[in-house]
Amino acid sequence: MPSPLSAAAIDALRESIAGVRSTTHFNHAGSSLPSSATVEAIHAHLLREASLGPMEAGAAAAAQTERTRSLAARLLNAQPSEIALTTGNSAGWGAAFAALGPWRAGERILVARHEWGGNLATMRHVAQRAGATIEVIPSDSTGRVDPHALEAMLDERVRLIALTWLPANGGLINPAAAIGQIARRHHIPYFIDAAQAVGQVPVDVAALGCDVLAGVGRKALRGPRGTGLLYVRQDFLARLAPAFVDTHSAPLDAHGEPVLRNDAQCLESSEASLALHCGLANALHEALEIGVNNIRGQIDRIANRLRAQLAEIPGVSVLDQGVERSGLVSFNVAGLDALSVRRALAAQGITIGSNGVAYTPFDMTSRGLTQIARASVSYLTTDAEIDRLLAGIRTLAH
Structure with missing residues (x-):
């Protein structure tokens, strides 16, 4: 079982974060607070661009991009060749979905009711024109997606199972590995949206059994906005046909013909911010040094305390x-x-988030919710910050 970090360790980490001195931050699920070392890594590369020229500085920093890819692979228990560096979760997830190729009438996409609204928009945009359908897998009595219900829905027309692992509208964690076992047994492509998971909970793509997993830098990883990670299982790459390629993902050969890369970089673009890659590399390094199991233990302790004390406030x-x-x-x-x-x-x-139906439309509608307030914690969150938030909510509730 993961264990919480010590108070001394948290204090030492907070010393390197400017944001904790100016705000009480409870929107880590939207975008967390970077360390000064992450900010400096970005700034250092921007200075190189200003000094050498952006293209020349890019050539000098190529090794940093590959370091980012290798660190991401370590975090996800993948191979570097299975990692694409993207500009965000939706960009990566959408590129992989588009690479599945054309859809046909009657084909089915199965999703949990917690699916992220952006993914649903992408799927609906394609499915409605093709005559494919998007169907919701029932949840069990606790609200999680039900693996047994999923298995009962399967037939030869199911072309994709998509799961948002940690939904944006609350603390539920879906049984992603159990869904993966079913997908693998039936040879159905399985996509995981891990935007809220990467950097918050241990992620082992082999244990999850997924073909594609998308993550983002700005949330629990505390990396820069505009960065994302996309895992594509090596054996699954041959089934993808990228909707867009360029001289990086499919360089031209001597005959002027595009040659698609045989790794996950076939879903990357040649146009990328190397400064942000440098920042993401540092954020990944910090997460691995702290240990995601330790991060998970600390977040669990803090979130459980917050839930318990919120529930004691009349009107909340x-x-x-x-x-x-x-x-x-x-x-x-x-x-x-x-x-x-x-x-x-x-x-x-005090900064928190708030979500409407568009974030998780199936789940919000199913539960009769039109909106939720969301306080998302980090392993950096202190008991004093929890007390400050609770005091503010008590004042509002009264």
Whole structure:
């Protein structure tokens, strides 16, 4: 079992984070606070670009991009050849989905009811024109996707199973590995949206049994915005036909013909911010040095305390479901909409998030929710910050 980090270790980590001195941050699921070393890594490369010229500095920093790829592979228990560096979670997930090729009438996509709204928009955009369908896998009594219900839905028309592992609208954690076992047994492509998982919980793509897994730098990893990680299983690459290629993903041969790369970089673009790659490399290094098991133990302790004490405040409803839970804590305050709660807390220097139906439409509609307030914690969150947030919510609830 993971164990929480010591108070001394947390204090030492917080010394390198400018943001903790200016805000009480509870929107780590939106974008977390980078370390000064991550910011410096970005700044150092921008200075190289200003000094040498962007193209020349890019050639000099090529090794840093490959370091980023190798660190990401370590984090996910993958091979570097299976990692594409993207500009964000949606960009990576969408590129992999588009590479599945044309859809046909009658084909089926199965999703958990917690699927991210951006992924649903991508799938619907294609499925509606082709006559394919998107169907929701039932959840069990705890709110998690039900693997047994999934297996009962399968037939030869199912072309994709898609799962948002840690939903954006609360603390539920879906049984991603159990879904993977079913997908592998039936030879059905399996995509995991791990935007909230990467850097928060241990991720082992081999144990998960996924073909594609998308993550992002700006959330639990505390990397820069505009960065993402895309894992594509090596044996699955041959089934993909990228919708867009360039001189990086499919360089021209001596006859002027494009030669598609045989690794995950076939889903990358030649146009990338190497400064952001440098920042992401540092953030990945820090996560690996701290240890994701340690991060998970700390987040679990903090989030459990926050949920328990929120539930004791009259007028506050804690909305998280599931058995195993993440660092995303969803709640509502009676008589106030979530945006008003967010703005009132912001006026006190406390940052939280708020979600509407568009973020997770199937789940929100199924549960009769139109909005939620969301306080998402990090392993950097202190008990004093929890006390400050609880005091602010008590004032609003009264």
